[in-house]
Amino acid sequence: MSERKDLIQDIVTIEASHLLESVSDIKSEGYRLGQACATKAEGAVEILYSFEKDETLKNFKVSIEDKDPEIHSISGIYWPAFIYENEMHDLFGITFRNLALDYGGHFFKIASETPWNPVEDRGAKPREASGKELKSAKTDKENKKDKVDKERKGK
Amino acid sequence: MSYITKSPWIIHYDGSSCNGCDIEVLACLTPMYDVERFGIINTGNPKHADIFLITGSINEQNVSVVKQIYEQMPEPKAVAAIGICATSGGVFKDCYNIMGGVDTVIPVDVYVPGCAARPEAIIDGVVRALGALDEKKKAMEKRPHETTTAAEAVANLDRMGLPDGAPPEPLEELVLPGDDIEVKYFGTQPDDESADDSKNSGSGKEEA
Amino acid sequence: MAKRTIIPFGPQHPVLPEPIHLDLVLEDETVVEAIPSIGFIHRGLEKLVEKNEWPEMVYVIERICGICSFGHGWGYCKSVEGNLGITVPPRAEYLRTIWHELGRMHSHLLWLGLLADSFGFESLFMHSWRLRETVLDIFEETTGGRVIFSVCKVGGVRKDVPDEKLAEIAGTLRGMIPELKELTDVFLEDLSVKNRLEGVGVLSTEDAKELCAVGPVARGSGVRMDVRLDGHGAYADLGFEPCVEEGGDSMARCKVRVRELFQSIDLIAEAAGHMPGGDIEVKVKGNPSGEFVGRMEQPRGEAYYYSKGNGSKFLERIRVRTPTNANIPALVRMLQGCDLADVPVLVLTIDPCISCTER
Known part of the structure; x- marks a missing residue:
């Protein structure tokens, strides 16, 4: 079989303070936003942003502390990011500063609050x-x- | 003899289903299985329906929706829970957002298990629901002038968890175009109504 | 100044197979703004990784959506296989490709039927679904299930299909082509259908790129993007080129799906003709550790499958980003400026799969 571009994994860990800069750079190179998701790790929440161009992916990973997680939103650069960021807010309790379309925690109306990052489990x-x-x-x-x-x- | 079982109209609602059972319900209406030859029509209006086919399990968002559809159906009515998710929650039973099967909110007459339930099983389930419908119609015919007694009506309301007794407030005057009225939204609402309601669907008891 | 009213659309609506709620802000009959509100189907199934071991999690992931069920199974298996670093045998890849393309055919025929039903053309809905039953019969003969058929597993596939049977399947599909042509000609040529679809819900190429639209919504607006170009499965060998239409209106999106329907028949026939021999699975040892981001071209567009393992039998995270999730901003943009009567048709042209969006 010929070249498998889907096996190329490119995950770069960056600091939360450099996030906006890296995302603006990647937008000017012509990448489009693929997805953004969060994972609970020990004492932290890791957010993974995926960008795609010409069938190759570039991923950025940002790690923030999970007591009161807060990060700047990228919806100013990529407007569709509001979908993923509202979901992360509802499920993980992450606050996004300057979110373009903010549902205020009511995007998903769920029975338990921030089920992936319950308040009593933060730091565990x-x-x-x-x-x-x-x-x-x-x-x-x-x-x-x-x-x-x-x-x-x-x- | 009751004619209601000769051509029952169904209303179908999907409450947190994966769509597998929904497309099998729609497949029953299409030429391969074709229940329309029995006079069964899928209507979109609960007030015209006899049988409520519900797929998928219940989560907090759709409790009020399911109850409202059930209330709007006229008596006699039957409910068939299609698929294992509607029966008991299925493979998602342990999820944080799932309350369980359909019988946590409304009374169910027929359970059709399967994942996804096959059209043959769904048709079988509808036929059994017709039997239940027939019995209810006969029970109704014994009291020709009222569908339920007052005590049964209160018991029904209790069972559905609604406040009893007080009738809805009548509108005092006609609402004319150009009037400023408070807009009520449809769906569940968080308890504190001070939250900004314009971007989410708050709850309202929708006047039918 | 025109009066603004807010009309709720959904969650129970005759044209919607699934509950979605839109608050439409109208000025007279024109939609000025649309605010989506989802969450009716949210089950929170990604959290079930804590209770199901990773070989069993494929059953849960397949049931995210009954229409694109095989695609989800394959995407999950691909992600975990990438994590484990194993390669599946070529015969399994070809079989997966064939089932995936059959899934695309049945999904597009289903969508064509629902589209016809949404503007009242019920006999066309019946014809589309009657033709779809042929594809479901093929599913049932090869896997045993019509809708959800758990045939993909980490390491390969569960069932083999003999080569003679595959040739027979290709023959059946080729035999369907005249009837499919008759059906799709109505969608593309009939005057009443054209009146409802042409010029409705235009999404320009720049908007499609800006809003990161995926799938037929993007391809109908002139953006050439398709995950199948990256060479997974058997696509690298089969010589694949995505169907792109200019125009950006609902008719262009309809044309993309119709062309993909015929393209799938060709892909299946070609794959059945060049089937490699050998095993259909490879033994899997160990547990996934590390992370892998995989992608899949579902009938509705590009889907992401991110898995993270930590060496134990339970994965730490599985994340599925489905195509309808990415198309919601495009839908909000398309609804601005349309008529109220066009709202159901527009919502259907992005082929919404709300159970995929909310998981």
Whole structure:
């Protein structure tokens, strides 16, 4: 098979203070905004911005502290970024300064507040190994249900 | 003999579904499975519908929407929960935004499991809902002059979690073009109404 | 000064298969501004990475959307395979490409039917969906499911399709071409359809680039962008060129999708003819650690799949950025200045998949 451009991964970590500068530079080179997403890491929230031109990607990663995460918005340079930034605000609690179209936390109306970065978990490790406890919690509920069903069937 | 089961009209709503079951519901209406030969029409107006086909599970946003559609349907009505997400939450049951299946907000008559539910199963589910509809119609015919007794109406309201008793406030005067009226939005609303409402859809009890 | 009224559109509306809410600010009958409000389908399924191990997470990701289901499965598998650094065998890549293109065909036929239904042309809706059933029959014969068919897994595919069967499939699709041509000619030539689609919702090329539109919305405005050009799957071998139309109105977007429909038939026939032999999967050892950003061309446009692992059985993050998410700013721009009666048609021309947007 010929050249696989999709396997080229280019992820550059930059400082939050250099974000606007790097994004303006990349816009003048003709890249378009692909996506922006956030990930919870230990004591921090990492935001990944992806830009694309001619089927090659360039990604910027910015790490900010997760107690009261705040960063400048790039929607002044790329207007469509408001979609991703509003979502990150609702799910992670990140405040974006100078957001072009700000829904004020009501973009997604969800039952729990900032579910990916709950207030009590800020500063703690992300819940990566919690799958086991949650899985066994489900089995407990299922066990109880089985018990009730068995009693009903009179076994 | 009740004619209501001869040509039931359905209304379909998707509450947080992935669309798999929705396109299978629409596929029932298209020439391969063709339920229109039985007189079943997919109407967009809840006030014309007999059977409510609902796909997808319930999250906080669509609780009020589902309740309003259910309330607007005239008696007798039946509800069929299509797909495993509507039955119990499906593979998304543990998500933070999912409350569960449809029976957390409205009473369900028929559950059709499957992911996505096959059109044959959906048609089977609708036929069983017709049976439930028939029974309800017969129960209604025993009291020809009222659809529900006052006690049943209060019990219905209680079950749906709505305040009972007080009728809606009547409009005091006609609203004419050019009047300044307060615009009410549709959908759920955060509890403090001091938040800026112009950019989000606040809740309003929509007068039907 | 014209009076401004605000009309809510959705979430329950006869023309919308899914709930989306738009607040339309109108001056008389012209839309001045549109404020989207989403969140009716938000399930928060990306958080399920904490409860499902990474080989099982593919089932959840496939159920983000029932229409582009195979694309999501492939995108997730691609991202995790990139993370693990494994290469799938060529036969698996070809099979994945064939299923993906079949998914594109069924999605475009579905969209054509819904578009016809939105401006009242119900018999055309019935014809489109009748032709779509042929594609669903092919799905059922090869995978067992009509809509969601869990056939992609990390490391390859689950089921093999014998070469004779593939030749038969290519023959069936080629046999569909006269009927498809008859159907699509109505969309492109009929006067009543043209009146509803031509000149409606114009998105200029500069706007499409500025608003980062993707998929047929961008290609209908003259922007040549398609993820299939980057050589994943079997596309590098099949000689692929995206369908681009100038014009930027709804008719141009319709033409792009119609051309892609016929292009998919050609791609499938070519892939079936050059099928490599060999295994359909590769054994996977270890757990993903590190990150990978993968992309996929869904029927609606470009989708991103970002996965981050930390060496354990549970991924730390999976992020899916779907094409409708990227097209919402373009929709808001297109709605400014249109008539109220055109709003349902415009919302449908971006092919909204709200369950993809909100996950």
